Amino acid sequence: MRKLTIIILLIISSFELVSGQGLYSPGSPQDDGRFASSTKQVNQFFRRFNGEESADGSKRYYDTDAEYRDRTLRGKFISILFDNETSNVESQLKSDFLKEVLSENLPQYLAFHRGEWFSEVETTFIYKGKRENVTLFMKLQPEGLGYEWVVDKVNFAPFKNLFKKPVGDQKSFLHPMSHEIGFMNLRKAFQDSKLPEAYTPKEYEPDYLTLFLYEIKNGNLKFDNVLDVKFHFFQIDNWYFEVNQFNRPGFNTGWLISNLIKLKPGEKDVVQRYIYDQK
């Protein structure tokens, strides 16, 4: 008991050693509503999209709360989750999206662990003495007792420019009787040719992530910085949207939807290919 008393006294006295102006001290500047309305974290984007926090953001709703995922609340939240200043998402498209997401029979929600969403991170690396942009596509995966973000794909211009498989008459090849000469003509493929990728199957796709890791391990690529982060969501059936961070004056700020596309059958793959290969 004496030990406990000493511990308590020690803790109390340590708290009183310093004084100063901290969070919620008298005289703290008051938010005029701009920070309250800003979608401050991607986590808050999820909560607002799903209607899992109170209108003023002071309370997190759980499935035991009456207001949890309230349809009216969600409708109001999702309306303010769009970038209404620069992104020009058509209002009709927004309404169609809202109608489907808020459907009374089959409402759709976002889920952190459900996949079908990923991050695009614009970074810089030093490569051969030059600062180069590298786009990393990150995804969440289960690992051990929890989850982790991992690099799923990478886009790096010098790698892309490295592989330009010729086509048609321009493409050299190993003739179909090469086996009869013990593939002695491989010398031409790998010693004389500057385009060895010409000798790969039609379906061959370079694995940029492996190359990327190889270059890091060899010390040729060194991490420099993170420039930008955005998120791509495919969780809502037949819809794609992009979420970016908007740091600007006003009330329409933070993590907001900057692009919205209604997907026809088969278009999901097209959009994903575009995202992965756009640069």
Place this chain on the structure above:
Amino acid sequence: MKKYISLFLFLFLAGTSVSMAQSETISPARKQAIDSLALEKVKDLSKYISIIGSKETQFSEANRVMDRAEELFAPDAEMGVSSLNRKEIAYYKVRRYFERLMALNYDRVNITWYDIHYISDLERQPDGRYVGVVTVYQRFEGTSLESGLNYRDTTKKDITIYVEKKQTQIAGRTIEFWDVMLGDIRVTETSA
């Protein structure tokens, strides 16, 4: 008085966790208690930052406060700072960040914190610890008397928190409690 509340929370968490030690998920009530504890740590940090930045703080006192502030953090925590004009992140070890703050060349520095915060959900990471992010907003005002220049900015601070179940021995009994450590902090200048 507020500090007594955090003490109460400490004991409350310690007491309740004995019976819930096997629980893998964090209940809303537990989450609320952890949020309060995390916010206490963030409040402590904000107070320390204000003291370190203040020109009225003696050098030796500032160093002592820096030691205290460092104790709030998990090892290897970093501050990543960017501004409106510079998207690139400048990385600083926590101690270095405090030292730079102390050395700022203003005659008067006033650091205050907006009355708003946001605490994320807690996610479990591979090693079993939980991780979350607390967002707060800081206003900085620096005045140089000689040049008469005033500098003012508002920064958003996204503070990583690690939440871990720990054990301690009190009067021969093993008590489990939830502890919160601060981690990397992303500092972004806002347009406010």
